[in-house]
Amino acid sequence: MTFNPVQLQTVKPAESNGLSTSSPSDITKTFGDFLQKALDGVSTQEQNVHTMNDQYMLGNVDVSQVMVASQQAELSLQLTSQIRDKVIEAYQEIMRMQI
Template sequence: MTLNPVQIQTVKPVVSNNLGNSSSPADITKTFSDFLQNALDGVGAQEQNVHTMNDQYLLGNVDVSQVMVASEQAELGLQLTSQIRNKVIEAYQEIMRMQI
């Protein structure tokens, strides 16, 4: 039994270029929250894949290179998520410092 390596998921933009649409702020927030949830689920799936690959490696079903690739993909996904979180917090703090 061999496992296929994880394929890199592409992120499709959810923002519409339609200026005449009647999207409410609640709709936009829901779309953004769905996007964030899908991104976090993807990072979680990568981590789960690494655990599965490790188990399969211990059983002798996959090569060490496949385990290393899956591990690096999960690590990069986690680093990206962490950097995005840091930028969002930084932007929030900057907005809170603004005087109205």
């Protein structure tokens, strides 16, 4: 199973004047769903690594397959933590803005 962190979400305009039917709460919900799917993908990869480790111990899987799955899960986790750090940084920047 692979993790695709980048999926484009498009908002289609409802009218020709450029206004869309998507409210800010709809967009937030869509973004929240996207984040939840991404986190579920990372969790699935980690579970896959544990399963492959068990299969390796039983002699059913080659060590190279375990290493590849482990590296994929590690990269996904690193990407997730980098995204988290950027979101927190952006939030802190917004909070520092003068209104």
